[in-house]
Amino acid sequence: WTDKLKNWVNFLIIPLFSFLNAGVSFADVSADHLFHPVVLGVSLGLILGKQFGIFSAVFVLVKSKIIKMPTNTTWPEVYGTAIVCGIGFTMSLFVATLAFPPGVTQEMSKIGIFIGSIISGLLGAIVLIVAYKIRTLKHK
Structure with missing residues (x-):
C-alpha cells in the first residue's frame, strides 16, 4: 500500500504542499514581472549558478583525485544532476x-x-534522459 503512494507523495503531494505553503499569489503577476531584476537574478542563480558551482566542484574534486567518480556514472549524468540541483524551494524561500x-x-x-x-x-530531466539514451546506445 505505501509503495503505491510513494511516487504520488514524492512527485505530487510534497511539491504541491511546498508550492501552496510558499504564500505566493500569482493573481497580480504580469509578463513585466518576469523581467524584474530580482526575478531574473534569482532565476538565473538557480538555473546557471547551481549547475556551474556543483558541476565545477565535482569536476575539480574528481580530477584532483580527492574523490572518485561514482561507479558507472558519466559526466553528462553528473552535469544533468547538477542542473536538477537548481530546484530549490524550501531553502531558497527561507533565504529570500x-x-x-x-x-x-x-x-x-x-x-x-x-x-x-x-x-x-x-532542463535537468532533458539532459538526464539524453545521457541515459546515449549510455544505452553505447551498450547495445
Whole structure:
C-alpha cells in the first residue's frame, strides 16, 4: 500500500504542499514581472549558478583525485544532476525571506524561485534522459 503512494507523495503531494505553503499569489503577476531584476537574478542563480558551482566542484574534486567518480556514472549524468540541483524551494524561500524585506521585492524573489526551479527541473530531466539514451546506445 505505501509503495503505491510513494511516487504520488514524492512527485505530487510534497511539491504541491511546498508550492501552496510558499504564500505566493500569482493573481497580480504580469509578463513585466518576469523581467524584474530580482526575478531574473534569482532565476538565473538557480538555473546557471547551481549547475556551474556543483558541476565545477565535482569536476575539480574528481580530477584532483580527492574523490572518485561514482561507479558507472558519466559526466553528462553528473552535469544533468547538477542542473536538477537548481530546484530549490524550501531553502531558497527561507533565504529570500531573510534577504529581502517584506513587500514587492520579496514576492519577486519567490516568483524567481519558482521559475528557476521549474526550468532547472525541466532542463535537468532533458539532459538526464539524453545521457541515459546515449549510455544505452553505447551498450547495445
